[in-house]
Amino acid sequence: MSDRERQAICCTCGTVRTCKRARNHREENYWLNQPVDLDWHRETGDLKCAECCRVTTHALLHPEGDWAVDHAEMMQCVATGNSHSRFNDRQLSEIRAKYRQGLPRNPELHHFWWTSEAKEAWDAGRRTVTGLCGETMKISRDPGGPSASSRADKRDDSQIAPKRFRDQEYEDPETGLWWAEVDCVDCLRVWHLELLRQRRVLLAEKTTEFLAALLADKSGYPKKIDLQTVNSLIEAIDQAQQHLGVTTQDASK
Ligand SMILES: [Zn+2]
Numbered sequence: 001m002s003d004r005e006r007q008a009i010c011c012t013c014g015t016v017r018t019c020k021r022a023r024n025h026r027e028e029n030y031w032l033n034q035p036v037d038l039d040w041h042r043e044t045g046d047l048k049c050a051e052c053c054r055v056t057t058h059a060l061l062h063p064e065g066d067w068a069v070d071h072a073e074m075m076q077c078v079a080t081g082n083s084h085s086r087f088n089d090r091q092l093s094e095i096r097a098k099y100r101q102g103l104p105r106n107p108e109l110h111h112f113w114w115t116s117e118a119k120e121a122w123d124a125g126r127r128t129v130t131g132l133c134g135e136t137m138k139i140s141r142d143p144g145g146p147s148a149s150s151r152a153d154k155r156d157d158s159q160i161a162p163k164r165f166r167d168q169e170y171e172d173p174e175t176g177l178w179w180a181e182v183d184c185v186d187c188l189r190v191w192h193l194e195l196l197r198q199r200r201v202l203l204a205e206k207t208t209e210f211l212a213a214l215l216a217d218k219s220g221y222p223k224k225i226d227l228q229t230v231n232s233l234i235e236a237i238d239q240a241q242q243h244l245g246v247t248t249q250d251a252s253k
């Protein structure tokens with residue numbers, strides 16, 4: 001740990017302070033290259049908290065602009081289903097397996113998987129499928145059958161809203177922990193990233209095609225692309241740019 005000043009958040013009360021050094025500094029496991037510390041203390045240290053009036057564990061923050069500022073968040077996204085150009089398939093599986101070591105997992109989570117992959121596994125006699133978040137799940141009935149419950153399909157272009165479940169917790173007999181039944185947010189994130197990728201490809205195709213038609217319609221009379229069509233497209237593009245302008249400003253606040 002270097003001597004530069006950095007912020008630290010008390011893990012008990014959330015109060016922020018600054019520090020140069022913390023006692024018992026447990027360093028981040030960069031790239032998950034090292035064996036996993038099963039209590040998952042990463043980039044933490046012991047510091048006196050003015051609010052708690054005692055020494056508590058603090059999360060140590062990397063300063064803005066530091067190469068590692070979002071490292072842990074990036075690794076978490078990769079471990080729970082995001083793709084990343086830095087890692088090949090073998091490295092991705094290793095990261096996903098390591099990330100799950102010792103991590104309490106909610107057995108009541110509802111995961112999503114590609115229907116095509118589940119069908120392929122079922123037809124090959126396998127009774128498990130990997131969810132979009134990387135979690136392995138049992139499949140108990142033919143995913144191609146009429147009562148299949150998976151809600152992710154590679155040809156589907158719709159957004160998936162999280163389901164509403166009963167506001168109740170259930171005990172996991174294996175760990176004694178209590179969990180609520182919810183949709184897996186990692187699966188939902190990965191699904192929507194894929195949806196965005198597909199829709200962007202489609203948008204690029206459509207706009208390129210339309211631009212070619214517009215340029216071809218430049219000379220001659222009457223015009224194939226009329227005023228109403230042109231106006232509606234200008235309006236749609238203006239609205240999209242306005243939306244981007246707003247979000248860019250918000251992000252820099
Ligand atoms: Zn505190």
Ligand SMILES: [Zn+2]
Pocket residue numbers: 110111112131132133134135184185186187
């Ligand atoms: Zn999941």
